Amino acid sequence: MSDGTTARPALDTVEHAAKTPEAAQPWKELGLKEDEYARIREILDRRPTGAELAMYSVMWSEHCSYKSSKVHLKQFGEKAPQTDALLVGIGENAGVVDVGQGYAVTFKIESHNHPSYIEPYQGAATGVGGIVRDILAMGARPVAVMDPLRFGAADHPDTKRVLPGVVAGIGGYGNCLGLPNIGGEVVFDPCYQGNPLVNALCVGVMKHEDIHLAKASGAGNKVILYGARTGGDGIGGVSVLASETFDATGPSRRPAVQVGDPFQEKLLIECTLEIFAEKLVAGIQDLGGAGLSCATSELASAGSGGMRVELDTVPLRDATLSPEEILMSESQERMCAIVEPDKVGRFLEICEKWDVIATVIGEVTEGSRLEIFWHGEQIVDVPPRSVAHEGPTYHRPFARPAWQDALQADDAGALPRPAGTDELRKQVLAVVGSPNQASKAWVTDQYDRFVQGNTILAQPEDSGVVRIDPDTNLGVALATDGNGRYTKLDPYAGAQLALAEAYRNVAATGAKPLAVSDCLNFGSPEDPAVMWQFAEATRGLADACRTLGTPVTGGNVSLYNQTGDAAIHPTPVVAVLGVIDDVSRRTPMAFAQQGQLLLLLGETREEFGGSAWSQVVHDHLGGLPPAVDLERERLLAEILISGSRDGMIDAAHDLSDGGLVQAVTESCLRGGLGARLVVPDGLDAFTFLFSESAGRAVVAVPRSEELRFTDMCGARGLPVTRIGVVDGDAVEVQGEFTLPLSELRAAHEDTIPGLLA
Amino acid sequence: MTARIGVVTFPGTLDDRDTQRAVRLAGAEAVPLWHRDKDVLGVDAVVLPGGFSYGDYLRAGAISRFSPVMATVIEQAHAGMPVLGICNGFQVLCEAHLLPGAMLRNTGLHFVCRDQKLRVETAGTAWTAEYEAGQEISIPLKNIDGRYTADERTLDELEAEGRVAFRYATAGAAADGYGNPNGSLRDIAGISNAAGNVVGLMPHPEHAVEPLTGTGRTDGLAFFTSVIKKLVSA
Numbered sequence: 003m004s005d006g007t008t009a010r011p012a013l014d015t016v017e018h019a020a021k022t023p024e025a026a027q028p029w030k031e032l033g034l035k036e037d038e039y040a041r042i043r044e045i046l047d048r049r050p051t052g053a054e055l056a057m058y059s060v061m062w063s064e065h066c067s068y069k070s071s072k073v074h075l076k077q078f079g080e081k082a083p084q085t086d087a088l089l090v091g092i093g094e095n096a097g098v099v100d101v102g103q104g105y106a107v108t109f110k111i112e113s114h115n116h117p118s119y120i121e122p123y124q125g126a127a128t129g130v131g132g133i134v135r136d137i138l139a140m141g142a143r144p145v146a147v148m149d150p151l152r153f154g155a156a157d158h159p160d161t162k163r164v165l166p167g168v169v170a171g172i173g174g175y176g177n178c179l180g181l182p183n184i185g186g187e188v189v190f191d192p193c194y195q196g197n198p199l200v201n202a203l204c205v206g207v208m209k210h211e212d213i214h215l216a217k218a219s220g221a222g223n224k225v226i227l228y229g230a231r232t233g234g235d236g237i238g239g240v241s242v243l244a245s246e247t248f249d250a251t252g253p254s255r256r257p258a259v260q261v262g263d264p265f266q267e268k269l270l271i272e273c274t275l276e277i278f279a280e281k282l283v284a285g286i287q288d289l290g291g292a293g294l295s296c297a298t299s300e301l302a303s304a305g306s307g308g309m310r311v312e313l314d315t316v317p318l319r320d321a322t323l324s325p326e327e328i329l330m331s332e333s334q335e336r337m338c339a340i341v342e343p344d345k346v347g348r349f350l351e352i353c354e355k356w357d358v359i360a361t362v363i364g365e366v367t368e369g370s371r372l373e374i375f376w377h378g379e380q381i382v383d384v385p386p387r388s389v390a391h392e393g394p395t396y397h398r399p400f401a402r403p404a405w406q407d408a409l410q411a412d413d414a415g416a417l418p419r420p421a422g423t424d425e426l427r428k429q430v431l432a433v434v435g436s437p438n439q440a441s442k443a444w445v446t447d448q449y450d451r452f453v454q455g456n457t458i459l460a461q462p463e464d465s466g467v468v469r470i471d472p473d474t475n476l477g478v479a480l481a482t483d484g485n486g487r488y489t490k491l492d493p494y495a496g497a498q499l500a501l502a503e504a505y506r507n508v509a510a511t512g513a514k515p516l517a518v519s520d521c522l523n524f525g526s527p528e529d530p531a532v533m534w535q536f537a538e539a540t541r542g543l544a545d546a547c548r549t550l551g552t553p554v555t556g557g558n559v560s561l562y563n564q565t566g567d568a569a570i571h572p573t574p575v576v577a578v579l580g581v582i583d584d585v586s587r588r589t590p591m592a593f594a595q596q597g598q599l600l601l602l603l604g605e606t607r608e609e610f611g612g613s614a615w616s617q618v619v620h621d622h623l624g625g626l627p628p629a630v631d632l633e634r635e636r637l638l639a640e641i642l643i644s645g646s647r648d649g650m651i652d653a654a655h656d657l658s659d660g661g662l663v664q665a666v667t668e669s670c671l672r673g674g675l676g677a678r679l680v681v682p683d684g685l686d687a688f689t690f691l692f693s694e695s696a697g698r699a700v701v702a703v704p705r706s707e708e709l710r711f712t713d714m715c716g717a718r719g720l721p722v723t724r725i726g727v728v729d730g731d732a733v734e735v736q737g738e739f740t741l742p743l744s745e746l747r748a749a750h751e752d753t754i755p756g757l758l759a
Numbered sequence: 760m761t762a763r764i765g766v767v768t769f770p771g772t773l774d775d776r777d778t779q780r781a782v783r784l785a786g787a788e789a790v791p792l793w794h795r796d797k798d799v800l801g802v803d804a805v806v807l808p809g810g811f812s813y814g815d816y817l818r819a820g821a822i823s824r825f826s827p828v829m830a831t832v833i834e835q836a837h838a839g840m841p842v843l844g845i846c847n848g849f850q851v852l853c854e855a856h857l858l859p860g861a862m863l864r865n866t867g868l869h870f871v872c873r874d875q876k877l878r879v880e881t882a883g884t885a886w887t888a889e890y891e892a893g894q895e896i897s898i899p900l901k902n903i904d905g906r907y908t909a910d911e912r913t914l915d916e917l918e919a920e921g922r923v924a925f926r927y928a929t930a931g932a933a934a935d936g937y938g939n940p941n942g943s944l945r946d947i948a949g950i951s952n953a954a955g956n957v958v959g960l961m962p963h964p965e966h967a968v969e970p971l972t973g974t975g976r977t978d979g980l981a982f983f984t985s986v987i988k989k990l991v992s993a
Contacts, residue, residue, distance in 0.1 A: 173870045177901070178811045180773030265771050265814030357770060448870045452899045452966040452973050455777035469972065472780070586971055747934065 032059035067393030070527035097555020122167025135288035141214035142206025154195030156437035178264035183449035184466025196565035233319035311364035400533035412624025435749030479513035486571030488627035494542035509639030512646030513580030525569020592673030604698030765802035773810035785983030807848025820850030849959030860909030866942030
């Protein structure tokens, strides 16, 4: 960047940049393309300074600018269903949903995939920290987190490195924040071997009038940076890590991963909530990916004026950091607030009370430029929108891959089925004990699910439910789902099935689904086949959200989840938020009352494409995923919610991967009681147990309620089949086999500890 | 009269609001106390709740013990005021030498969150009077540094003086919450001082006070009703 004769390069000021148009700049090393660099020069009408180049490089990265995905993501807005529930939509730190009684709920799911492969503990930990700050920045108290995870094969040696580190990181950070971890997923597949997916969701609660937005308005208002000191960690995390494919040589980029301090974050949360309570901020933004570059440019871009920042006032952990490094640092546990001058004193007092460092680093100006100074010399002079909101847009080519037809033609229905009852019984044990279907208690027992004292349901329940008002019993439910195998077979249907399952899971606990957040995990956008998967999945999800009336409120895209030419299965993870007016009406999954009737809701067809059975028994992926019927999903949800509200059902469990036998096993083990099942007329035992037809749930109904419940189903046109009773201490399929609960429990609960402990 | 029970918030305390709710549900007034204030506002009893005070980066509870509020709590505990330390609060009480022993990292080296079966060993403390000795209760446990340890002589003394307040119940299946979850010596989950006014334990009674939340049981409520009854009758 300079002559290299001194220990520190000379400062590259705006003035210097204007005078030295030919100076070579490291745009390529910072991840920019040649035409992008040319466009920056065009915007500024000169070459950028080193600091400006740093800012553009991180903000125009795939991770921050969504340059490959945004032409597809706009469907979520264009096709959004009309709803009164949405208070803040896509574009802010997180969407906000009206849940009644004056309460607003904000939630969002994000990825921290790439850092978690390189440094599992810190990568996963800071993923939790980042999403929690997003929720906090909206003005809400965070009330729960969830973590959908994907790893390589369960028995692969590297999984034993990555998984325990990720789980310890999530626990180590989340447990220190006092946020209950109420759900999520753990899925294994060899396709995630070099690219584990670590997604993190946070949900927060506030009153309508407490919603805060990320914008800097009001000339003369002060810009306050508060929280941790800025260090050299995570520099270029978004551009270097999250926006490139790993090469085959493996982990080597540890310095680009941030290091978290959950204690500092806890103080930041309490301090910020106290600041909100006294109404001291005019705008607020958390510092996450792209650090100060992102916070200053986004705040200024969304506001009405410009912004002037004295960068040398930023408190540092390492005094030798250059201005470029300070702008790019992704040091955690930092927030940036816009505060009216007469409120600065009180703001700083509250920070002092919580031992949080707070510094006025600049102010909102009347101009339209973002100007940054270093010891009095100007190093940045840019239109903030060009950095934050007007990054490049790519219309990447996409094409249905040639292998898609062959994959779909490889019908799982043609696979050999169990020859007799002995084999069927063995396959049941194999499926419920397989790593993907086995109990994940080894993982979730490392997370605090009780803190805050409002957890009504937590994993392994269908959705996590937290009470948000102890006086009225108002609560929210959340579920995340995503099936990469289904999505690989048919990206359009797979994305819809992910939504359908999360929607069904929320309804199964008695809550009404309201809104969606999504984390779209895919391979390289530079591969037309991956781009086709992405285009199909987003189209499918947007269409389904419209049909189900649940708008996408925000989320995250993670591309480049690929090692060499091998991309992960396309994995859209969908989170659905629901509301339940009275949490005492929630429906748990456990079969806990002897003699209750078991009813199967929905229709069972011979659908095995992408199924757990095809994977476990035949190591097969082919054919088509289960058919999607969104109107049926909606009807099923209405019945589940009515049944819960009117006290007709005592337990409910959605049917998804693993089919009926998986659901019944889980509900029996949870309640400690067995079940006697009868194969319904018209179905064979194999299809009855293992089919993964969508739009189904199993419910336990007191005998006194049977008629009322089945009449309701009949009147509304939902197929309902009596399949057995809760009874004894075994799962018995009459005429087929009997499996004692102890044997099922051993198969289901010993697998994960056996692999990882 | 209504008993007033103080709940201390250190930086990094997590279960303070939950504990305040438990105190209110039990029928007392919950009084928030701040670590920097020496004044405990004339409360009748104090709870040190769970969490990771000061980040626990040095040693759990090691820094909190020197906070201004603790100077008063230690003084008043010696004078007989009931003090309960839960999880991190138990660690603080040990660091403050109000209770003997210390907590080490769990034998499994993992954070453990589970519904834990405990056996009440004595009803002779300010915080356990409403239980019966030998009673089995179920209370959430959640910690990574929960392995109680002390030298043999201290352990023998605790046993001899009836100061082991709770043990992890081991006569049942792990799936039902039985077993020693962290390697604590002699299955000790909680202890008291000689006077019985200071009690510390690792599991979380404040998370077992409502049928709707936590594990759906209210086995922890008697901690708070015990002390309230004692204070009100005093």
